[in-house]
Amino acid sequence: MKKIWDKIFRKIKTNKRMMVFLFTLLFMAILFGSFYAIQLNEADLNEVKTSLDTFFQTVKEGKLESIPAFFQSFLANFFFVIVLFLLGISVIGIPFMLILFFMKAFTLGFTITVMMKLYQGKGILYSIAYVFPHQICNILIFTFFMMFALSLSAMLVLALFKKKTVDFSKIMNRYLLMFGTSLLLLVGTSLLETFLMPNIFRYLLSSL
Numbered sequence: 001m002k003k004i005w006d007k008i009f010r011k012i013k014t015n016k017r018m019m020v021f022l023f024t025l026l027f028m029a030i031l032f033g034s035f036y037a038i039q040l041n042e043a044d045l046n047e048v049k050t051s052l053d054t055f056f057q058t059v060k061e062g063k064l065e066s067i068p069a070f071f072q073s074f075l076a077n078f079f080f081v082i083v084l085f086l087l088g089i090s091v092i093g094i095p096f097m098l099i100l101f102f103m104k105a106f107t108l109g110f111t112i113t114v115m116m117k118l119y120q121g122k123g124i125l126y127s128i129a130y131v132f133p134h135q136i137c138n139i140l141i142f143t144f145f146m147m148f149a150l151s152l153s154a155m156l157v158l159a160l161f162k163k164k165t166v167d168f169s170k171i172m173n174r175y176l177l178m179f180g181t182s183l184l185l186l187v188g189t190s191l192l193e194t195f196l197m198p199n200i201f202r203y204l205l206s207s208l
Contacts, residue, residue: 018150022101022143029102033109037117049118059198060205066194074190077138078183080104081145085179088149089172091156101146108135122204129200134192137185145182148175 040048058064083100087093112131116123152175 018147019143022146022150025098025102026105026139026143029105030109030112033106033111034113036106037110037113040114045114045118048114052115052118056201056205059201062202064198069198070190070194073193074187077186077190080142081179081182081186084142084145084149085175088152088175089156090153091160093153094150094157097146097149097153101142104142105139108139125204126201129197129204134189134197137189137192141182141185141189145178148178 080100084097087097087100108131112127115126115130119126152171155171
């Protein structure tokens with residue numbers, strides 16, 4: 001495991017500009033999501049509030065089914081990462097990966113802002129419970145895996161157009177290792193989302 005983390009940190013050091021770009025894109029997407037949430041009309045806000053109230057009531061009454069919720073959470077994360085993985089081994093994957101990453105961060109910003117707008121003071125606490133720690137971990141995992149996927153796709157583009165020789169077997173072994181590590185970490189974040197977040201929400205809903 002230490003070797004895996006050492007490889008990740010070395011990769012980050014050699015791709016500082018890409019990491020700065022990805023975190024800038026992340027920040028901008030969250031801002032755009034927040035701005036979009038602020039612009040929602042009354043009808044749209046009521047529709048979102050109905051969905052949130054239903055979820056909160058389900059959690060408060062302890063009716064949330066843990067196993068289906070876990071698989072739903074993990075499968076959503078799994079499909080997102082597998083799409084990034086496949087785009088990473090494509091020479092045309094870079095723009096699509098950036099769009100998907102932007103949409104993921106956009107949704108996070110939208111959800112946080114809607115909660116704060118609908119529930120005001122309580123919404124801040126609800127947003128923290130929604131984000132910490134699993135959503136923050138998810139975003140970091142997606143960002144770091146994006147770095148590897150973008151690097152591989154860019155390498156393939158250069159190899160194609162500049163006729164450079166690439167040790168594809170070695171690169172794919174490293175890429176598969178990062179993919180497997182990301183999935184293992186996402187199992188952990190899905191467990192947090194399924195078993196920790198509902199308890200935090202249940203406590204907040206009962207106390208506030």
